Amino acid sequence: GESVGLHLPTLSVQEGDNSIINCAYSNSASDYFIWYKQESGKGPQFIIDIRSNMDKRQGQRVTVLLNKTVKHLSLQIAATQPGDSAVYFCAEIPLDSSYKLIFGSGTRLLVRP
Amino acid sequence: DGGITQSPKYLFRKEGQNVTLSCEQNLNHDAMYWYRQDPGQGLRLIYYSQIVNDFQKGDIAEGYSVSREKKESFPLTVTSAQKNPTAFYLCASNHRGGQPQHFGDGTRLSIL
Numbered sequence: 576g577e578s579v580g581l582h583l584p585t586l587s588v589q590e591g592d593n594s595i596i597n598c599a600y601s602n603s604a605s606d607y608f609i610w611y612k613q614e615s616g617k618g619p620q621f622i623i624d625i626r627s628n629m630d631k632r633q634g635q636r637v638t639v640l641l642n643k644t645v646k647h648l649s650l651q652i653a654a655t656q657p658g659d660s661a662v663y664f665c666a667e668i669p670l671d672s673s674y675k676l677i678f679g680s681g682t683r684l685l686v687r688p
Numbered sequence: 689d690g691g692i693t694q695s696p697k698y699l700f701r702k703e704g705q706n707v708t709l710s711c712e713q714n715l716n717h718d719a720m721y722w723y724r725q726d727p728g729q730g731l732r733l734i735y736y737s738q739i740v741n742d743f744q745k746g747d748i749a750e751g752y753s754v755s756r757e758k759k760e761s762f763p764l765t766v767t768s769a770q771k772n773p774t775a776f777y778l779c780a781s782n783h784r785g786g787q788p789q790h791f792g793d794g795t796r797l798s799i800l
Contacts, residue, residue, distance in 0.1 A: 675733060679730050
């Protein structure tokens with residue numbers, strides 16, 4: 576079945592460096608993608624989203640890139656800070672679901688001081 | 689502040705017991721969702737509701753039940769038929785046809 580997965584389960588970066596978290600998706604018909612951040616013991620927090628008619632979208636210190644040719648999604652965090660340490664999930668919404676999010680298993684980001 | 693409130697934060701269940709997890713939102717969202725999260729894994733959809741008095745099964749509905757009598761409330765009951773209920777349960781909501789989903793801070797359910 577369709578699924579959203581992540582290449583790296585854990586990513587360790589130095590404070591101040593840029594982080595890149597990757598995600599592969601299998602449903603080429605997916606219309607909408609979201610990145611969430613989840614801190615320990617809390618619910619996922621929305622970071623940024625992107626629609627399938629876009630290749631790139633920027634927020635504050637974060638950028639999401641979408642490559643539909645290879646079905647790949649990435650989250651770039653500039654000047655990574657200790658507060659960025661968390662688990663990051665990508666999620667997709669297939670065109671035929673409207674409401675249902677399909678989540679990947681997550682990548683843990685560790686920021687070294 | 690507007691948001692989603694889940695209670696309790698921690699819950700313990702005895703064998704053969706049903707327990708109910710509360711989820712309340714004051715965001716005026718039409719749609720609400722329940723997810724289950726196991727350690728080191730992503731979220732799996734249990735049930736969702738797009739409108740009051742209507743709800744649909746998600747991917748792992750067996751052993752769970754829900755009701756949607758009010759727009760702002762979507763309680764989840766973990767029944768005794770759910771043999772492996774230990775998990776982190778997350779409630780979410782959004783406007784119909786609109787994303788992203790907003791999440792509460794979860795209830796952690798354990799077995800005594």
